[in-house]
Structures are given as C-alpha cells and as structure tokens.
Amino acid sequence: MDRPFGLLAELTYRCPLSCAYCSNPVNLTGYSDELTTMEWQRVMAEAQELGVLQLHLSGGEPLLRPDLVELVDTARQLGLYTNLVTSALGLSRRRAEELRAAGLDHVQVSVQADEQATSDRIAGTPSFKRKIDGCQLVKELGWPLTVNVVLHRQNIDRIDAVLRLAEELGADRIELANTQYYGWAWRNRDALLPSRAQLEQAEPVVSAARRRLAGRMDVIYVLPDYYSRYPKPCMGGWAKRQFTVAPNGDVLPCPAAQTLPLPRESVREESLAWIWTRSPLFQSFRGTDWMPQPCQSCDRREIDFGGCRCQAFLLTGDPARTDPVCHLSPDHHIVADAVRAANEDPAPTELTLIPRPHQVR
C-alpha cells in the first residue's frame, strides 16, 4: 500500500472572508470543538511516522489559531516542509517574524482579483489592501511566495492584470485554479462557471505569461474540469498520496469527502496509521477493484482513477460511479447541461454570488 506524502491540516474553519466558492463544508456544526495544540502535535508526529513529508496549514484562516507558531515549530522539528495557506488577514509583522523564525518554509496568499473593488466584492469583505501588504511582508522577510487566485466567471477576464499583479509582488509562483464545484461553490455554480469564450481568451494570456516569466515565476493554471474530456486525477488517487485532518480531528481522503455516505474516522478515536491502512473510509475507493464500467476496462484507470468520488456523488447520488466530467461517463449529460447553460447565460458579472456567512469566533 502507498504511504501518504502530504497532510492537509485544516486547523480551523473560522475565517474572516466569505468567499462564494468556499471549499469548507456547508454545514459547520460539529467543527467548533477544535483539536488542541497537543492533539495537533500528536497528529503531525503520527503523520511523519506514516511517511508524510509536506504539511499544508490551512483552514478557514489558520492565522486565527493562536498556537500556529508552536505548530510550525513542531512540524519543522519533525522535518516536515511547511506551507501556510492563508488570506494574509492577521499576518502582522510580529506574527510573520515569529513564523519565519520557527522555520515556516512557504506562504501561499489568496487574492480574489487584481484590484480592490473586485477582490473585496468576491471575498465578501474589505481585504485586498491587507492581502497586498501581507504579500509584500512575505517577500520582505525572504520567504517564497505563491499567490493563489481562484478563477471563475467573475474574475477570469482579468487574468492578465492578475498575472501582472503577482509579478509586481515578486511572487515565485502563481496558482490560477478554476473553481471546483463543491460546497458553497456548488450553490453558486451558475454564477461561477465561465463560458467557453472566456476560457478561450484566458488560454493565450496564460501561455504568453509563461513565456515572459519563465525562470522567474511559475505559472500554474488549472482548467475547470467541466470543460475537460477526462476527469481530474482527484487527490492523485483515493487514499494514495495525501489526506486531510479537519479542525475537529476527522480524517478524510480528500477535503470534500465529509459529504460522502461513509463511516467517519477521527484522530480522537483511532491512530492515523490504522485509519490510513485499515479503515473502511480509506479502503472504500482505494485501487481499481471498486471501479464500475467504463472505468474498469479503461486504459486511463491508473491515470485519473475514475475522477472525483465527491463529484460523482454530488452529481449522481452514487459515489462509486464514474465522474460525470468524463465524456465516457453514462452520466456526462449532467455536466454537458451545466456547460451549455454557462454558455447561454447573461454577461459574466450579471449573476449574483451568495457569500458564505462570516464565522470568525
């Protein structure tokens, strides 16, 4: 059995932003009883023992955890590569210097657009200026910086300006990732899914930026899977390369898997090693034996692993079906209908986003 390389530690689901595409669970009941510092430290040690090399400290907003510096310190003592995934709200100079001293390896800051009005509208709160200040602080302290921009119908037309902003900020990497339609993004799908014309305009802009910035800034561009012929190899395969620990200690093969009708596992009840190797939750879609047709006899079954289980469940009600994104899926019409609607709808900014409510305490 493969051992995991990465742990996504969702330290809290509290967040100062209210992005309409929030990937956290829609129902946050039961997540306020967060793991303590000592519990997280134990989780990290068990994860390292299991083979984990990379720790993504995420949320919600991980800076809302007062013990973040302590957690980074522990992770570095364990030899883990530490990546902070943040809105940069709450990244004061003092906090940043403490995190730097503790050995935090890398900072990823989310920005919602290239300028204040659009970015603040999409984030649902005034935040753009503080994000830019945060990015500048990250660079000033000598950290590598990734700027992460979730792309969708309402900001993809600004992709050139977004790339130039990241360049001005001296980012080492930019991730331009189209929205994945789960949770709140699912609720807002019609207002978020770009049209084919928008994607066709974005593509050459990204290609030109890659050439212009080669050797200076890595440009990672992720297309919306609704427009792909084949599904994404979700998480690099179910329970194959990484796992997620939610704020309350729930352990998941992917951060959206709490939606699936599968038994729950928690680090408060079992060891990570047992959960990874033996639990029904992690065993359920491991390998290829579970696959239905057309995946079972498909040459790509070890390439895309049948796509995303959460998307299959969300769209068909059965997590064991082929991801309907795949053009070979018997359920592909569900995705094709959404794409058709996205290409008939009104102009990109006319559709209203439903913001995710704030929860900062």
Next chain:
Amino acid sequence: MGIRTVESSVETASLPKLAPHVRLSFDPTRDRHVLLCPETIVALNTTSAAILQLCDGRRTVAEIVAELQERYEQVAADEVHTFLARIAAKHYVEITDG
C-alpha cells in the same frame, strides 16, 4: 548578474543554487533524498542528491563537477550540466552567471 531563462545552457562558471521554495531533504520512510516543494515532491537518486547538495550559489558548476569526481569514479561533466539544465527548467534550481 541575472537569472537565466530556461533556454540558456549551463556554463562551467554558472552558480547554481536551490530555488527559494525548494528544500533538499531525506525521506526516512522511503530511504532516499527528496526535493520538497510547495505542491510537489521529487524523488532523487544518489547522484542527483549529491549534485544538489553542492548547489549552494557559491560553487561553480566546474567546482561541483570536480568535487563529485573526487567522490565518485564516474562523473561526466556533461551529465551534470544536462541534469542542472533540466532541473533549472523546472525552477527547482536557479542558475546565475559566474
């Protein structure tokens, strides 16, 4: 002194160093060296790891080759150059002019 673009070749006087987002580490579980990056992990063989351990931004490529040739019998300079060019294209190392 500027960072080369991916098209440039690696010269003997070039000064390679790991990119700021990359850390060279040892993976005890799988018993091999690795490059740790924000979203990827690169497994390294012994020779690749030995080359990268010397990429500190102070040693030239020629010096790196010389040190490797002291340690290992068969190290071809052009293989080191090819490896560094390939890994610089992926932005795991940055190569500045010597």
